[in-house]
Amino acid sequence: MSQPAFHIPQAKLPALIQAMPKAELHMHIEGSLEPELIFALAQRNGVALSYPSVEALRAAYAFTDLQSFLDIYYAGASVLLKEQDFHDMAWAYLLKAKEDNVLHTELFFDPQTHTDRGVPFEVVIKGLHSACVRAEAELGVSASLIMCFLRHLSEEAALKTLDESLPYRELFIGVGLDSSERGHPPEKFARVFARCKDLGLHLVAHAGEEGPPEYIVNALDILSVERIDHGVRCVEDPALVERLAKQGTALTVCPLSNIKLCVFKTMAEHNLKTLLAHGLKVTVNSDDPAYFGGYLNQNFLATFADLDLDANDAYTLARNSFEASFVSAERKQAWIAQLDATFARFAGDAA
């Protein structure tokens, strides 16, 4: 479908990005744990940290690749023990989402990071779910949960986690695959995803962040995923790019994450504009905002500052975020109507 062309001056982009309604589809809730909250929860729960202060912890956020980040990210999550901790973490993110005009968010959570430390699955999901319910009621922000399997762990461990999750099946909408990508291809989880598909869960997977384009192909063909998380390395396979464009498969791209984890050296070298030029259904997301220097609007602002994007690109990205979300066609239409009204207002002001 062709979209309207907006004549909105570049100077208005920061205000437009702030004001436009949007969805966030790739955000690990454990990656929203700010150092201040890590320290507060450590104190509340009597957990010892290996950093003496908030500043020292933040100073350690200098990553060279995905694994160097994951090591510190899993250590940060060790302060989460009680249902209230999970609620507080999610609530803090949902307040930020509201500030950024996020109308809908689909949150990843990593149960194995917690159950392997002896925290019951029930504690994790109930704390997160109650924050999602509260966000809808108090903030008007719609929030759902996507349970991720840690791909560096075994297929057997993933199947066990799936079994543990079944009593809470109604509290999450889908499953994903995250953690160390290289050496852990999608096919390792073929049987897990087949079971999830039978359960009627939505399916997504991280692929083509650090891993090769074949991982994207296999996530599509073997896991039957509906969206690809990251996917930026698809450009190395022209046939795959053509397929993704033709199928309209969404890529949940995370620009600041890609810079912090050295997938691209600088934002000016990020391939988001190229992906858009190929007609791919690109969305912008924050991944792990507490670790990568910004929530959703910061990701938009940083990307637009360095990639020569305009208001029409902003519209495409926001619209894609709604179209790629796992909600009814009616809800998508209602949110896109709000998006259209915001752009009409900015275009009218500019005329």
Ligand code: ADE
């Ligand atoms: N878990 C949290 N953030 C992640 C990322 N960017 N890639 C893979 N696993 C993750």
Ligand code: ZN
């Ligand atoms: Zn991610």
